Each structure stands twice: as structure tokens, then as C-alpha cells.
Amino acid sequence: MNNQATESTKTKKTKRNYYRKPAVKIFALGGLEEIGKNMYAIQYGKELILIDAGIKFPDADMPGVDSIIPNIQYLKENKHMLKGIFLTHGHEDHIGGLPFVLRELSAPVYGAGLTIGFVRTKLEEHGLLGSSELHVINEESVIRFRQLKVRFFRTHHSIPDSLAVVIETPHGTIVHTGDFKFDFTPTEQATDWGQMAKIGRSGVLALLADSTNSEKPGFTPSEKAVGRAIRETFRKCDGRILFATFASNVHRLQQVVEAAEECGRRIAVIGRSMERAFKIGQELNYIRPSKHQLIDVRQLDRYPDHEVVIVCTGSQGETNAALTRIATGAHKHVSLYEGDTVIFSSSPIPGNTQNVYRSIDLLLRAGAEVVHGSIFDIHASGHGCEEDLKLMLRFMQPKFFIPIHGEYRMLRKHAEIAEQTGTERDNIFLLRNGQPLHVTRHKARVGKDLPAGQVLVKGSTTNPWEETIMEERRALGTNGVLIVVLTIDPKQNKMIGRPELITRGFVYVRESAEIISAGTKVVRTTVRLLQRRKKFIAQQWEQKIIERLTEYCETTMDRTPVVMPIFSYVEQPAAAGDQE
């Protein structure tokens, strides 16, 4: 291995020095044992570079959370070390966390043209564009730091301008694939096979590679096959065509432009992110509509049905996306009618399956025909399947291997694949987020955990959330709340007047009166017992009331709300008592 050979020669002269050379630390702040919020770090001595800064969207059981980003405490504590953030491509799970990072830390950001295009819009929305240092790079760029040197090679993915990152360290070369697949018949931006072979031949110390589709056999289909399916489907349609896909899949959009051109159809673009993708895609010449091919959605009526394609967002059944609004009849400019064909050029992300089907059902009901991925070859994944992964491993022949981007079983499957392609079993590391791998040219070992995990974000705040809050919300959201207001004279250990019960999200209006009067009785009985004690202890009262009311609710209604006793104290208790 080339780099290491050089090192080795040097080492002979200054042996003690060599042993003092620190190991390279490779670790993830996000992206291991999960899909989303990717963030990897390579650290050598006092130089730290970051690869990607992604975001993840929450599950249904995280009420009130807008998004999830990696915990960047380690970066904040080591600000001075951070030399640069390298973005492999422009998907949200790789760039969406950037505004949150750049609000806390400053570092130059590197990415290919389209990636930086998307980043620019994103930072602008967050008011961070002015203060950020953005660099457009390509597969020929070399970024040099004192000890680390960073290069790139092109990969294929479901967004143009995807790059793998090659980091040369004093111990050897580390390769991070980003998200990738191989495409033997790409529509454009062909991989430079020679360049990849060269990197591999010159020796790869460690490879970090995308595991998303490791459980799927074979090769991932080519984007060109999708192009064919799009053209064939377009040819069969007599009416309007609505085409929904991921806005970031700019090559796909160009394929739609070409298919539409062939069929003499004009294109109306709807949905904010789709409009943005067309704008950036045209600026970079990735999307090349003919003159007058793009029309405004308000001009749709001027053209016969068989002369238009509506390209829109909503392929995941997202509530506010264009297609969903069209499906529910809530779109300002487009309403469906018989003869329309809706094409979903996408496959549902696991959590979205039910939303997508809901959209499809609505569209069918509105009279449209629906073509979706599970039936036709109208979509191809952007992630490599088993054979793609083997090919990458064969190219790189890494000494050490770290499967990344995937849930645990995918990482594990990728590890098996790496073993099959020749990496030694003991040199494959299944890491957790925050677990650093200390790598030298001879060996690798897992170091002590660094702070990692997730930060739950609401709006644009980055405060870490507390799990107790989430628990309180779950409890409130399950059976509502029952508030008991008592006016108390603490000096006399007495309740003044009567308890007032107020509920929210607990009982139906119909049942309400009966339950509240019965509940009030329970409180009065409980208070009567409490008043017999000598001293007023708020905690005791609270606890007893919660206990009794919860018990009452459980036995009579089989559900237990959050019970909250609230005490309002009379201000001059002694005076009131004296007068009696």
C-alpha cells in the first residue's frame, strides 16, 4: 500500500517519533444503527474534518418534535480543531443539519455544485448565508490541511453531484463513499472507473460505506431503465400526466423533460421544493427544457390535456405537498378529473407507506389512473444493493472496514459482504454513534465513547430535549388531564369552599357532569381525611388526591388521566380563623 510504504520508510529513521504519532480517530455523530442525520468525523491530532451534517424526521411517537439532529457537543468542545465540513451530496439526511451546526460553530463548507446550490437556499432561509464560507468543489479538487488532505471521486446516487470523500492521513487513506450505487448505463455524470481503481490500488486503510440496501440482492437498476419506463408510460397516456418524485432527483427531472419533449407535452412545475429544484437544476444545466417547454401552472387551461405534464412534490404522501393537496381537492390551481394519470416515480420510505396509500386512494377516487412503483419499473433506488457493495469493496480492498448509513441489521449484512470480498473479519467494525475507532496503519481499536446521540429540535431551536417532557406529553396525549383546584387555608389545614374539577381531553361532554360530580365527592372524602391531620403538608395532600382520583378513574372508566391538584392559598388565614 502506497501511502503506508512512504510512512514506513520515514518511520525507520525516527522510530520513536512514529510511535508517538497519534492514531486517526474515525467516528460517527449520526448515521450508524439508523437511517438519517448522517454525520461522520475524521480526526488526526488537532485536525478534525466532518463529513455531512444531516437531519432526520421524527416518528409518530415523538410529539411536538420537528426534526432530529446529531448531538454536536463534541464539536462544540473542540471548535478549534474543526477544519472543514465536506458534504457528499444534497439530500436532507446529509445537509439538513447544517444550519444548526453553523449556528454554533464556524467552518468552511465544501460540496459539489448542486449540493452547494441546495445548501445556499437552506442557509438563506435560516439567515446564515452571509456568515458562512461555502466552496464548490469537484472530483478534481484537492483540499490540503496541515496533516490531512482531502480528495473526491464521483459516485452515482439519486441526486446529481454525489461525491465520495478520500482523506489522506499520515497513517493511510480513508475513503467515505457517501450514498452510492453503480450505474453501468448512467444518464450523465459517469463514474471515473480508472480513478476509483487507482485509489484502491494505492491502498485504502479504512473504508466507510453506505449500507442502506445491503439486504437486497443483485445490482440496483440503472436510471436509464427508469427513463425507458417513463417514456413508455407517457406514450400510453391520452390525458394529463401528473408526475410526482423527489425534487432532489434532478437527473430524473431531466428524464421527464426529455420524455415530455418526445410526446409534445409542456411542463408545469408545482410545489416549492420542486420549483427550487428546477431553478437550480437549470442554472447548473442539469435540467434542459426546450424553449417554451416550461409553462406556468395558471396557463394549464390553454393547452389540451394530452399536451401537458404536471411535475409535482408529494410522492411520499406528505400532508402539505402539492400532490396531496390536489388529491384532497385543496389545490388552488389544479383539480383532478377522469382521464388524468398520476405517476409516482418513487417508493415509499417505510414510515410513509400508509400516507402514500392514502394519497393513491384519494387520487383513484377523484377519477385518476395511478401508476406507482410497486407495480411498474418507474423508480430505481439510489443506494447500491449487495453486488454494488461488493464491487465497491473490490475496488477499495480496505484493510479496515466500517459499514455506515443503516440500521443494525443492514450494517451487519454489509459486514458479512465485506468478509466475503476479502476484508479480515477482525478488521471489520460495527460501531455505534459516538464510538471512535482509533486507526493506525497497523491496527485499529475501539476507543472510549464520545458524547453522541440525538438532539430533538422544534422550529429552529437546538436545545436538547428532555425525555421527561416527552413522557409527560405522551401521558397527556393518551388520556388527557384532570385538574383539581382547591382553596386551602394552610394554617388551619383546611379546605375553603369546594374543590373544582376541570378536564381536557379526558371525558366526553355527555359523561362529563356525572364524572365531575362523582370525582368531586372523591376529593371531598379524601380532604376530610387529610384535614384530620395536625399540619398541612402540600405534598401529602397532592399525593393522596392523585392516588384517590387515579384509582377512581381507573375503576370506573378504565382510563387514567394525568391528575394535577392545584392549591390556591387564602392570604390571611389566621384572620379568617380568628373571626369564627
Add this chain to the structure above:
Amino acid sequence: MNNQATESTKTKKTKRNYYRKPAVKIFALGGLEEIGKNMYAIQYGKELILIDAGIKFPDADMPGVDSIIPNIQYLKENKHMLKGIFLTHGHEDHIGGLPFVLRELSAPVYGAGLTIGFVRTKLEEHGLLGSSELHVINEESVIRFRQLKVRFFRTHHSIPDSLAVVIETPHGTIVHTGDFKFDFTPTEQATDWGQMAKIGRSGVLALLADSTNSEKPGFTPSEKAVGRAIRETFRKCDGRILFATFASNVHRLQQVVEAAEECGRRIAVIGRSMERAFKIGQELNYIRPSKHQLIDVRQLDRYPDHEVVIVCTGSQGETNAALTRIATGAHKHVSLYEGDTVIFSSSPIPGNTQNVYRSIDLLLRAGAEVVHGSIFDIHASGHGCEEDLKLMLRFMQPKFFIPIHGEYRMLRKHAEIAEQTGTERDNIFLLRNGQPLHVTRHKARVGKDLPAGQVLVKGSTTNPWEETIMEERRALGTNGVLIVVLTIDPKQNKMIGRPELITRGFVYVRESAEIISAGTKVVRTTVRLLQRRKKFIAQQWEQKIIERLTEYCETTMDRTPVVMPIFSYVEQPAAAGDQE
């Protein structure tokens, strides 16, 4: 068509009478445009029979709901007409609603042996066994009412003893398939093809058929293929085997018993519903373990690893199921170790996908190998695919066709299939729950909607839930609650003392003090303005406080809790005022 020919002869004599003959009403209270809570009704004059009484489990966005049953208002209003409830098979989505129906209505219940076996346990749990009339029937039974006559034929499904229901009415024969697939090489309980052909030949007026897999091409694989895969997988295992599947798939359980026998393995059964299935299955001779083959889970240690199979629940990743508890290390008797193989003989129901994958990841981490449906041929669906559906349609050649059991796009696809197999397009009806089809031997038309829809159930209460409660819960669950307690002297329109703010599920403890003191200020400012008014109007105060606090939370924290002002009134305000 045979039945109608007889009718027709009679009609010639008393023509006026014939025209007075009411139409047969066919309608669903559940099971259309959805999967689950199946309930179909056939009504002729004053005779009404019910087919199935299912339950459905709620989505994540229905906090606090345990299950969903069909709205049975129509049945309650027409109690006297209900002659019988016919159960096609023993799955929850076909029998789970029975306790709720039988608590409100009484009617004899008919089902095959295993179905009634499961029903019996269920009714016992609900304390309804004594008051219910249960009849075990089989494919030779005939149940006669005054006008309607009910017969059955055997079908294949993922539970033994599945029956289709054949209802002879004065207008002709109606066939309801229940859930079905065809199995050319069944493990047992072969379909009587001759009987089916005979029913079809003698004329079917209307067919209601299962649409669950209508979007899937080809035939559904045979249960025998699964048996082969099970045996092959067993043979490859050296360590313990944990086998998870649906407890109700009793034929599958017998295949496990056979495979275990072949490999010299004993079987330990865990999970309440799995134990029940083994018990009922053995009573009916569907599960036939050899002597001493079943062992208690506490005896596991006595046998070497390669001599045991643990059959357990949890194939859907359900939180409290045996396999999930084993995976998390929370099971009393079984803990995993390296060498164990866990087989998921199931495919995840859409809403459960993520739970299943979570289970798999936990099992892998605990050191087990995992074999699951998406990789091996270790499971077959119980529902017929496109070709099965065509075969059923060919057998029955119905005049009218109603696709049932499926979401809208599945029903629609099934309608297309029916058209291809010869049913006239105008004779195919895509109904909604509650939409009755009025059928005579000549024509069918859609009648006026009957009450239908869903009833949300918590515990064992059947009160219909109000959507407002659900909304309140969602609001509480999203951002928590902020309670403001004010002591007020209404006569003087004055606040006494200071407002108290209490939160739950809203802010972190860390932020809490600051936000509460700022919120308190907001309330005091608002109150100052309110006190300038002449009269105390509680509603005005409430509204203003909610408005201001919500605004404050939104602008400073970008999230809005449910704000609840609570007023506690001072009892003798005038006196207090006078003394000042």
C-alpha cells in the same frame, strides 16, 4: 340460473306478488375501503344475517384508543330482524368485535370448530360465554330461516376451518368468500372443487370476495412450500431455534411440529395466545405433537440446544409479546445467546414494519441469527393474489360483484379483475361502508346510506368517542399544558395575590424558572388591563389570558402549549375590600 328459474315459474302465477317482493339488501358495516373490522349484512324483508364481527387496531394518531369496531347502530335499531351471526374464520378482524355486538344484541353465532373455539375463549374473557348461543357448523351444515337459507363451502386461508358463506335468497344465491386463497397442494383440509363448481353452475346472483392481495400478480404460494422452507431452515441450525408466527396459523404450527419431529427437537410454547392456539389446536386434532414432544419452558435447560424449538408470539414486533420480551432481555425464562436462530414466519403488517425491524435489530445484537420473510420463503400470505381471484370469479360467474376486504385501490383492482373474467362493468359495485346494494334477480341499485362508520373503543366500553376529545389529546400531547391559576375577587374585578403558572410537558426544567417568571409578567400585564374594566366577566379574562400567553409562547419559544386559565374566587370579596 337455478334458484331464479324456480322463482320465475312461481312468479308467472302471481305476478303482482313477485313485484312486491322486496330486494335483498347487501351492505357492509365494516370491511370496505379498509382492512379490518369486517362486518357484512344480508337482509331480506325482516330477516337479517350478519357475516363476521371484526375489530381493527388503531393507528398511532388515535391516542388512547384500544380498538375500533363497526358502528352497529343499524343493528340495534333492527334487533328483532337479526337471525344469526355467521363467522367465516377465527381471525380478530372477523371475530374480535363479537363481544361488543353480543353485549348489545343477542343472536345465535355460527362458525366452524376452530372459529368457535377461539370465540369461546374470547367470550369467556368478557364474561359473555354463559349468555351466548354458539353453534359449530361445517361445510355440510344448512341453516334455514323463514326466507333465507345458509350453506358453506371450505376455503383456504392462514387459519384452519375457513368457510365461505352461501346465502340462498328468494332472488338468488349470494356468496361471501370470507378471506381466501387457493392452495393446490394444501397441507390438509382440501377445498371441495366439485362443491364450488356446483354452486357456481347453479347460478350466483351476487359475489362478495376478498380483495386484500388483488394488486399482487400470480397465485399465492402454497402452505406446503412454507413447510419445505421450515424443514430446510431447521436442518441448517445447530443451536436453539426460536420460531415466531401468528398464533392463529394452526396449520403452520403443525408444520413446525412435524419439522421439529424430523430433526429430533422438542417444542416449548410461549406467549399467551400461542399457548391457547396449541391447546385448541390439539383438542381439534389440528396440532398433533408426538408423546413428550411438548415441554415446559422451564425445562428448556434440560435439553441440549440442538434439541429444542421455542414457538412464540411476537412475529409483528408487538411490545408485550414473548419474542419482544426475549429480545429486550425482559423474559423470565428465556434469554438469547450466540448460536440461537430466530425465524420470523410472517410478514409485517404495514403499520408494524418498524416494530418488526426494531425486534430484529435487538435479536441480532443479542447474538442470534435472524431469518425473516423478506429474505427466505418462510411465509406465505393467506389471501389470494390476482390469479386466485380470477379462479374464484370463474367458479362463481356472478351476475353482480362486490369487491370487499380492502382499501379503495385494492377494491378497484379487484373490480377490474372481475370485468376481465366476464362480469359486466355495470354490475360491479364499489361500495362504501353503510351503502346498501338493493339486489333483485334482474337488477341492482345503490340505496340510501345506513348508519355506519367506526366506533372507537377503550377497554371494554362501547361508548362512541367524540372527535373533540381526540383533538384535545393531540394538542396536549404535542406541546403540553400551561395552567394559570388566578385568585379573583369578582365583585371588585380584581386579582388577589399573584398568578401561579404550572406546566406539564411544556418546558424543560432548565428553562422552566425563566419562562414561568416571564409568563407570570405577561399575565400580570394582561390582568392590569382587564382590571380597568368595570365588570368582571370570566370569559373575557379567560380569552385575553389565553391570547396573550399563547402569543408570548409562540414568539419566544416557537411552540404553543394548551393554555388553561383557572379562576379561584375569593368567598367574601366585599368584606376584604371594605377593610382596605
